Amino acid sequence: MTRRAIAAAYAPTTGVINPYEACFGLADSAARNGVEIRTGCPVTGLRHDGDLWTITTADGPVVARFVINAAGVAAALIATMAGAGAYRMRFRKGEEYLLDKRLQGIVRHVIYPCPSPTSKGVLVIPTYDGTIMIGPTADEVDDPADLATTVDGATRIIAAASRLVPGISERDVIAEFAGMRAVLDDEDFRIGSTAAPDFFDVAGIQSPGLTAAPAIAVMVVELLRDAGLELAEPVTPGAPLPPFVHFADAPLARQQELANSDPRYGHIVCRCEIVTEAEVCQAIARGAATLDGIKFRTRAGMGRCQGGFCTSRCMALLASELAVPLAAVTKRGGDSWLVVDRDEGVLP
Ligand SMILES: Cc1cc2nc3c(=O)[nH]c(=O)nc-3n(C[C@H](O)[C@H](O)[C@H](O)COP(=O)(O)OP(=O)(O)OC[C@H]3O[C@@H](n4cnc5c(N)ncnc54)[C@H](O)[C@@H]3O)c2cc1C
Known part of the structure; x- marks a missing residue:
């Protein structure tokens, strides 16, 4: 028997943003205000000498008065390295599936099912760029690096999404990917000072961490101010970058x-x-x-x-x-090369 929705709750505060542009905009602004951004530069050790932190990285040491540990799924590891107090972190994988633009307009709002105790459930999301995204799953895994998509995940997502929006099928999927949520035992964010001096955790930032990020940043500014950091007004030197032309x-x-x-x-x-x-x-x-x-x-x-x-x-x-x-040239840095030089072999 086909079941049809007879009513739904409207959630007008739900919004969709372009997460890439938001991150690039914040990074541009930070850089114009004097922040030096280092990518592809993992932290491998931390030492406090009574006054300052020495952070060991792949690009050499960095000396700092304060450390903010916002390392996502690696936050518990970094906290342990710093002697900031151990805590257990669990890893909850979410698979997402992107549908062909042919389906653009099939929904105009994010469509939610009833939530489960661990997640918002499988959503049908009209993305900022016009494609439809369906997902995510919410499955606990042992390995935080396990970002594989699975037949089982795809089957569950497509079944759940097509229940909400009949007409969606696996033939519409053009891309699939997975992300990892960093989950603490109390299912809450952990934001604050730790057992190590001038070391702050911003850990267990699972969903909706992107939505919460600006409010978390305001909290962290307050924490640093309370710890004695003198904060200057933003200077924003020079003109902002012109908007990107699409x-x-x-x-x-x-x-x-x-x-x-x-x-x-x-x-x-x-x-x-x-x-x-x-x-x-x-x-x-x-x-x-x-x-x-x-x-x-x-x-x-x-x-x-x-x-x-x-x-x-x-x-x-x-x-x-x-x-x-x-x-x-790499796909995403590190060793994600795409081609091998015939004469040189694999690059170091
Ligand atoms: C499938 C899925 C769907 C989601 N949907 C939503 C949603 O609809 N709305 C919402 O608000 N949120 C959503 N979220 C949650 C959101 O993505 C996260 O809350 C947010 O990305 C967490 O940000 P973060 O900065 O704490 O961690 P991350 O974004 O994981 O960033 C951590 C950073 O630390 C770096 N790092 C790790 N180890 C080291 C090291 N040793 N040295 C240096 N750097 C290191 C990593 O490379 C990474 O860049 C979703 C998450 C998933 C997985």
């Missing part, structure tokens, strides 16, 4: 203007999402050093063919703009 969103007349001003706007790199060479180069100039860096800033590789067309083109642009060999 060629696909511009009206035709503006697209023609852009192509006349810079011929690279006339060269499409990603056909599915209509991303131009000028946008990819702009992303690299603003700090993208990997394929994912380009993807999250421009959407190149997020469309139906999932990078089948644009991957080699983005790699070539990264290699030429950053003046590195093609074999040094």
Whole structure:
């Protein structure tokens, strides 16, 4: 028997943001206010000498008065390294599935089922970019690095999503991925000072940690102020970066203007999402050093063919703009190389 919804609760405070642009905007603002951002630079040790912390990293030591431990699934490990008090962390994996833009408009709001004790349940989410995302699962796993998607997860998500929105099927899935929630035993956020001096935990920030992030930041500022840090007003030197141009969103007349001003706007790199060479180069100039860096800033590789067309083109642009060999280009840093140099073999 087909069951139909006869009523629903409306949650007007639910919102959808572009998480990539939010993060890049905050990082740009932090950098303009003097923050030095180091990526691909894991912390491997911490030592307090009675006055200051020496933080051992892959790029050498960093000396600091205060340490804020916001290391996600690794927060308990970092707290142990610092002697800040041990706590148990559990890992709850969430698989998400992205549907073809063909389904754009099938829902206009986030559709929720009734929540379970451990999660909001499987949602149907109209993303900022127009695709529909369905998920997540909420399964406890032992390994925080286990970000594999599974047949079982896909089956459960598609069944649950199609119950909420009939018509969704596995044939619509164009991409799948998983994220890991860092969960503490009391299922709460752990924000505050610890057994180690001037060392603050911001740990167990499971969902809705993205939504809560601005409020958490305000709390951390207060903690630092109470601990004696003198805070300066933001200086924001120089003009803010101009908004990123998304060629696909511009009206035709503006697209023609852009192509006349810079011929690279006339060269499409990603056909599915209509991303131009000028946008990819702009992303690299603003700090993208990997394929994912380009993807999250421009959407190149997020469309139906999932990078089948644009991957080699983005790699070539990264290699030429950053003046590195093609074999040094990675998907997301570390050892996520995409090609191997025939003569040199795998890069160190
Ligand atoms: C499937 C899923 C769906 C979600 N949906 C929502 C939602 O709808 N709404 C919402 O508000 N939230 C949602 N969340 C939760 C949200 O993503 C998290 O709360 C948030 O990302 C946690 O932020 P964080 O900064 O604490 O940790 P993370 O984002 O994990 O960041 C931790 C950082 O620490 C770095 N790190 C780790 N170890 C080290 C080390 N040794 N040295 C240096 N750096 C290190 C990591 O590389 C990482 O960059 C969802 C999460 C998942 C998994």
